[in-house]
Amino acid sequence: MTWQGKVLRVNLSEGTHEIEPLNREWADLYLGERGLATKYLWENMDPKADPMGPDNVLIFATGPLTGTMSSTSGRYAVVTKGPLTGAIACSNSGGKFGADLKYAGYDLLIVEGRAPKPVYLHIVDESVEILPADDIWGSTVWNTEAWIKARHQNPRLKVASIGEAGEKGVLYACVVNDLHRAAGRSGVGAVMGSKNLKAVACHGTRGVRVEDPKRFMAAVKATHKLLAESEGRQDLTENGTDSMIDMMQEFGGLPTRNFQEVQFEGTDKLNPAAMQATKPNGHRNLVTNKACFGCTIACGRIAHIDKDHFTIVNRPEYRIASGGLEYETAYAFGPVVGIDDIDALTFASYLMNEHGMDPISFGGTLAAAMELFEMGVLSEKDTDGVPLNFGNAEALTVMAEKTGKGEGFGQVLGLGSKRMCEKYGHPELFMGVKGQEFAGYDSRALQGMGLGYATGNRGACHLKHDTFAEDMEDQTGKGKAKPCKESQDRTAMIDSTGLCLFTTAAWGVEEFCQQIDAACAGDWTPERLIEIGERVWNLERQFNLAAGLTAADDSLPKRLLEVPAPSGTAKGKVNELAKMLPEYYAERGWTAEGVPTNETLSRLRL
């Protein structure tokens, strides 16, 4: 119950598919979504395989609560070996695609091999077809979705696809579903492109049943109420995630101009108040808020661009309302590249969805390119005549499009910041971990964030741990290892349920447990769930060690370790990773080299 009990395995090299029973023993140990997909990945591929080769495996996974009436029940994860990091990649997304994959009857979709020619998958319940994608190869995400729905005369199909960036191997290409939701990070879209898989289109009529409907509905009612009444939830509904820009600005944790600064003078042009302000010509960036499947928060922004703005004066196709700025996009196209033009940011955000790219990594890479440009390492000869100065809004939008289409200097930006900085002899300008660019938090001001970044299994990431409370309270490395480890485990568990992390505005492990225990067969306790999270984290670590990563990859750039924050509450501070990391390894039950001990592995049944 609540698991559909079926896995759809597609081999693109052979052009075949089969439906196999879900391994229930694994579901009991790994729950679903992120956790279960990690287990299937571990059992189905060699971690040393080339991430862009046919031996990499690409898994789309739903969780036990995906498609139920739990709030935010639309999540699915894409798990594979990431080309940006060479580590395990795990990106999840909302929208409505994940629920329909589950309704079609599948807990997981496993894609193996590489199609000889471009294809897309068309799944309606038991009917599974691998169809030619010649007509849409080279199309944008938005055109691909429209074409597939028209081709099958089925507006109910939900589509997850890649844009040109994924086809052309931009190393941080993402998988976009429902036009503007994305499994965004670590280049999962590039893997999809390497398999010649343009899209997965899916509709399901099977529904999802839970083990104990009466108890489940009582848990749903209680947890919905908690969310409804929570202040954090209310802020997300009203302002989206962008409230964070004011908080980070005030705190001095807002990475600015490639982390040379930690505060940005233009935040009042990018914050929620700016999104909601009406300009003299009557234009207002924010149109409305929008929910993903099953979500009673609705943090998503629908925004539009001023019709007189330079970006769309000659682009009528973009005079629409579509997915607007989230905090991370506002950061990555704003402070870190020194730009405060909200219309340019919104346009660049559209381009990310159209071409299928991760805005955090694109912005982080552009920021490093801008620093190289201002240092004189790059000149207009290298950058197709575009002056890449910090603050140049036109550079942002032009380069976003060039990168998406694989044109000119865009091909260099498509390598990601680490490879680009190495190419130009300045590896120290790469601001990230394991090849993946930082999110919008400076780890000189937020110490635990730095530890979470450094130890992140998919590279630098703000979503796989949560030490905000500890970081705000104390700006030293003291006492961060334990909450970092514990929140990583908790987050890994939540990512395995099929629900969204933002529910933690009101829910703790107990609330997740109430819903899981009523929905799933068996006895579920908070302790068991947390142990699942720890198991998932350690299996991801095992995958990375087997792929060739070591403790040396749990690092931060010198800028954060040696150059003090120039302003803000952490003025004069650097990140104290060297102090935190040994404590963290000990907390995890790992050796000083960051390898899980045999006791830890056997305790977790790994």
Added chain:
Amino acid sequence: MQKSLLIDPGKCTSCLQCELACSFEHEGAFSPAKSRIKIFEFGHGARAIPYTCTQCAEAWCMQVCPVEAITKNLTTGAMEVNEQVCVGCKVCTIACPFGTINYNRDTGKVVKCDLCGGDPKCAEACPTGAITYVDSDWTGYERMKAWAQTGQAPAA
């Protein structure tokens, strides 16, 4: 007092909690494909509109049914399909100008909104108040009040 579903599309975020609640109530499973109420999204989701049966007083579906499988619930005012009697001829689906009565291939019968016997689960589940269940005679009350307010004289 008879009540009606009142829909305010401006408040709809397209979360589909109503479709989940509806399918669970009628099918015992969470399955938007089987929901009697539908959310329609326009553009890239800038507009979302819940849509379901309005329970016509002189219901065309009821009038055309050759076996009298559709009857009016005198308490709730809902037109209800008696599954024991319905033969699945689908004439009602042609007669309904709004498309809100549909065939279910799994059962061979038609399905439509029955107001859950007077306790509509969609309204209960809606987190934003886009779907409410109000006095049938006064579905326009809040809108009247809002317009009245626009003409309100400044306080003396």
